Amino acid sequence: MFLSTKQQIQAANLGGLIAQAPFQASAIPGVSTHGNFSGQVVNVVSLNAVGGYNAGVDGFEMGIIFNLDKGDVGAVQIAGIFNVVGGSVNGIQLGGLYNNVLGNVRGIQLALLHNSVKQNMNGLQLSALYNHTRGSVRGIQLGAIGNIAGKNSDALQLGGIGNIAQQKFGGLQVAGLFNYAKHLTGVQLALVNIADTSSGFSIGLLNIINSGYHKLAISTNETQNINLAFKNGNSKLYTIWQGGMRVDDNSKLYSFGLGFGREFGLGQHLAINTEIGSSYLYQGTWLKTNQLNKFNLDFTYKVSRKFSVFAGPSLNFLYSDQRAPVDGYAYARDLHHSFIRDNRNWSGWVGWSFGVNLF
Numbered sequence: 001m002f003l004s005t006k007q008q009i010q011a012a013n014l015g016g017l018i019a020q021a022p023f024q025a026s027a028i029p030g031v032s033t034h035g036n037f038s039g040q041v042v043n044v045v046s047l048n049a050v051g052g053y054n055a056g057v058d059g060f061e062m063g064i065i066f067n068l069d070k071g072d073v074g075a076v077q078i079a080g081i082f083n084v085v086g087g088s089v090n091g092i093q094l095g096g097l098y099n100n101v102l103g104n105v106r107g108i109q110l111a112l113l114h115n116s117v118k119q120n121m122n123g124l125q126l127s128a129l130y131n132h133t134r135g136s137v138r139g140i141q142l143g144a145i146g147n148i149a150g151k152n153s154d155a156l157q158l159g160g161i162g163n164i165a166q167q168k169f170g171g172l173q174v175a176g177l178f179n180y181a182k183h184l185t186g187v188q189l190a191l192v193n194i195a196d197t198s199s200g201f202s203i204g205l206l207n208i209i210n211s212g213y214h215k216l217a218i219s220t221n222e223t224q225n226i227n228l229a230f231k232n233g234n235s236k237l238y239t240i241w242q243g244g245m246r247v248d249d250n251s252k253l254y255s256f257g258l259g260f261g262r263e264f265g266l267g268q269h270l271a272i273n274t275e276i277g278s279s280y281l282y283q284g285t286w287l288k289t290n291q292l293n294k295f296n297l298d299f300t301y302k303v304s305r306k307f308s309v310f311a312g313p314s315l316n317f318l319y320s321d322q323r324a325p326v327d328g329y330a331y332a333r334d335l336h337h338s339f340i341r342d343n344r345n346w347s348g349w350v351g352w353s354f355g356v357n358l359f
Contacts, residue, residue, distance in 0.1 A: 219355025
């Protein structure tokens with residue numbers, strides 16, 4: 001779009017003829033110290049009033065509006081609005097709005113809106129909108145909205161909204177809302193984490209591993225008769241959404257909370273599950289804090305692929321500033337013998353759990 005027909009024909013006819021020059025100055029493509037031959041010259045320094053067109057740069061290039069380079073660019077390239085490079089960039093590329101590199105980048109890309117690399121990125125991509133590398137990423141992608149890595153990557157992706165890794169990802173994804181990796185071997189940290197397969201760690205409120213760990217647990221324990229928990233993630237680390245109730249007209253008790261767990265396999269049928277969680281206990285009023293923190297050590301027997309039985313001890317710590325029971329509701333401090341003495345807010349006890357896992 002920025003080249004004349006004559007320049008395009010000349011580039012096609014002289015594609016293999018590349019010269020070296022120490023300096024170029026241009027107003028627009030075709031109006032430069034190299035004339036219509038600017039597309040056949042690699043310059044050490046290129047200064048462009050509006051925009052320039054070169055075979056490449058091996059030093060420094062600045063364009064008030066844009067820079068266009070057919071081949072490679074090295075060292076430093078700065079444009080007020082955009083840079084487009086047909087080869088690779090080795091160094092620093094600064095674009096007011098965006099950068100587009102059709103080869104590889106080894107260095108730093110900075111743009112207000114968007115950085116794009118068609119092949120591989122090794123270094124830092126920083127954008128106020130998003131970064132997209134269609135090849136692999138080694139380094140850091142930092143986008144106010146998000147980042148995309150196309151192929152196998154070991155990188156740090158920091159996105160305000162989300163990050164996407166379209167193949168194997170072995171680095172760290174941190175986002176305000178979601179992360180996606182096709183094959184996760186690293187770590188994800190966001191409200192929602194998604195992966196097709198995972199041997200890494202997903203830390204969030206909801207972790208969806210398509211071929212991972214998905215269980216619905218139905219159990220009872222020393223405090224509540226009925227408990228339901230949805231566990232999702234993988235065996236290395238899964239998130240637990242949990243809720244329970246004490247079924248007694250004169251001693252009701254309700255709870256809901258969040259936890260994390262890990263399964264240690266002991267063979268085909270046996271496993272040990274370690275789980276830690278925190279739940280709010282409703283004892284008849286929302287005006288008081290009643291927080292139950294629990295550590296479970298469950299021994300699991302896998303009857304079949306989608307059904308297992310578990311049982312084990314638990315260690316419980318309750319923080320409560322509710323000083324008296326409410327009619328019809330249980331008062332958790334009075335249900336168990338506490339091993340914490342002379343503390344108005346904290347109580348602790350050893351408990352148990354027994355239940356089944358489905359799916």
